[in-house]
Amino acid sequence: MIDTDILISGGGIAGLIAASAFGAAGFSVLCVDPSAPVTTRDAEGSDLRSTAFLQPSRDFLDQAGLWRHFAPHAMPLQIMRIVDAGGIEAVARSAHDFNSSDISDLPFGWNLPNWLLRREGLARIAELDHVTFRAGVGTKSSLTRQKALAFAVSHDHPHDNISTEVHRSGGPFTLVPLPDYEGKPSSAVVWMERGPEAERLYALPQSAFEDEMRTRSADLYGPLRLISQRTIWPIISQVAHRLTGERLALVAEAAHVVPPIGAQGLNMSLADMASLLDLAKAAPDRLGEAAMLQKYERARHAEIAARVAGVDALNRASMANDQGLRDLRMKALNSFYSVKPVRQILMRAGLGARAAR
Ligand SMILES: Cc1cc2nc3c(=O)[nH]c(=O)nc-3n(C[C@H](O)[C@H](O)[C@H](O)COP(=O)(O)OP(=O)(O)OC[C@H]3O[C@@H](n4cnc5c(N)ncnc54)[C@H](O)[C@@H]3O)c2cc1C
Numbered sequence: 001m002i003d004t005d006i007l008i009s010g011g012g013i014a015g016l017i018a019a020s021a022f023g024a025a026g027f028s029v030l031c032v033d034p035s036a037p038v039t040t041r042d043a044e045g046s047d048l049r050s051t052a053f054l055q056p057s058r059d060f061l062d063q064a065g066l067w068r069h070f071a072p073h074a075m076p077l078q079i080m081r082i083v084d085a086g087g088i089e090a091v092a093r094s095a096h097d098f099n100s101s102d103i104s105d106l107p108f109g110w111n112l113p114n115w116l117l118r119r120e121g122l123a124r125i126a127e128l129d130h131v132t133f134r135a136g137v138g139t140k141s142s143l144t145r146q147k148a149l150a151f152a153v154s155h156d157h158p159h160d161n162i163s164t165e166v167h168r169s170g171g172p173f174t175l176v177p178l179p180d181y182e183g184k185p186s187s188a189v190v191w192m193e194r195g196p197e198a199e200r201l202y203a204l205p206q207s208a209f210e211d212e213m214r215t216r217s218a219d220l221y222g223p224l225r226l227i228s229q230r231t232i233w234p235i236i237s238q239v240a241h242r243l244t245g246e247r248l249a250l251v252a253e254a255a256h257v258v259p260p261i262g263a264q265g266l267n268m269s270l271a272d273m274a275s276l277l278d279l280a281k282a283a284p285d286r287l288g289e290a291a292m293l294q295k296y297e298r299a300r301h302a303e304i305a306a307r308v309a310g311v312d313a314l315n316r317a318s319m320a321n322d323q324g325l326r327d328l329r330m331k332a333l334n335s336f337y338s339v340k341p342v343r344q345i346l347m348r349a350g351l352g353a354r355a356a357r
Pocket residue numbers: 009010011012013014015032033034035049050051052053114139148149150190233252253254259260262263264265266267268269
């Protein structure tokens with residue numbers, strides 16, 4: 001029998017971060033996963049998504065001893081640019097820059113590839129004697145509906161630390177800055193479309209795919225060159241009815257899944273862990289008792305439900321195919337962007353907490 005304070009089921013990025021955070025706080029942790037982690041960019045099964053950690057997440061990662069592992073690979077995000085290309089032609093017809101300097105001295109966040117987060121998460125766990133990671137055998141699952149293609153590109157045009165979302169139909173096309181690749185500016189791309197269209201794009205030969213990317217990006221960065229495999233992800237909006245059970249707390253994607261818009265997914269997961277860790281530190285000998293779990297449920301459930309609903313609504317607006325709805329979407333964005341206090345409220349809400357000064 002294994003004696004441990006905390007068992008973490010799932011050793012994805014969220015599981016590895018939770019193991020580091022609770023381990024750094026002195027708890028003994030066992031993290032288990034049925035699959036062995038893939039920790040190189042070009043290996044089969046590599047997670048080619050990237051994660052933009054928003055400001056409030058950085059302190060949590062720092063306390064977990066992870067930020068010093070992540071920082072050398074992190075690309076700061078200073079501006080979020082929203083582009084509407086929803087006219088008759090696929091060209092940019094409006095662009096709005098949300099600049100982090102309006103609300104803070106720091107960037108909005110920092111972007112890192114997911115495969116690298118796994119590698120560095122495991123490196124951090126290896127430093128902690130009382131934290132153990134055990135991998136098992138693989139599993140297989142499949143889902144359909146709207147899908148996201150995630151991959152990396154290089155381009156001639158510099159990204160200037162701007163994260164750009166281009167809205168037309170089917171969902172956003174988002175470019176998020178990465179460090180240069182082979183001497184050229186590089187970005188992580190998340191391209192959302194209805195399922196069959198995403199599958200068609202996924203199967204295209206590279207040069208035809210690159211042509212489609214250039215059109216769909218409204219040609220903002222010039223030609224885009226594919227520099228990684230393409231990966232494809234089901235898009236789900238999901239929230240658990242409850243976050244707790246007997247001696248059990250759900251965090252991360254076991255508790256909530258959102259479409260990849262506004263870098264919310266893993267950042268919400270870190271807020272779950274921070275809440276649970278605060279409660280564990282406040283009463284370390286009452287771990288997993290009903291009172292602690294109720295406090296966690298109260299602290300997180302309503303906030304999670306609201307955020308999932310908000311991201312789901314943004315996704316539906318971005319999917320709009322009808323020309324009238326696309327025009328309405330652009331007008332709505334123009335009108336709330338033009339009022340500075342409204343713009344600042346939206347930016348703060350997106351970060352999930354008060355921005356650091
Ligand atoms: C295209 C895309 C882009 C994204 N971009 C961002 C972003 O910029 N910012 C952001 O914050 N979020 C983003 N997200 C969301 C973020 O990527 C996810 O929230 C995060 O990677 C999920 O990590 P996880 O550890 O919760 O889950 P997973 O990575 O799915 O890991 C779950 C782990 O659990 C294991 N497992 C499965 N079943 C069992 C079992 N029965 N027992 C034990 N273990 C099990 C699996 O093997 C796996 O290792 C994005 C998502 C997508 C699809």
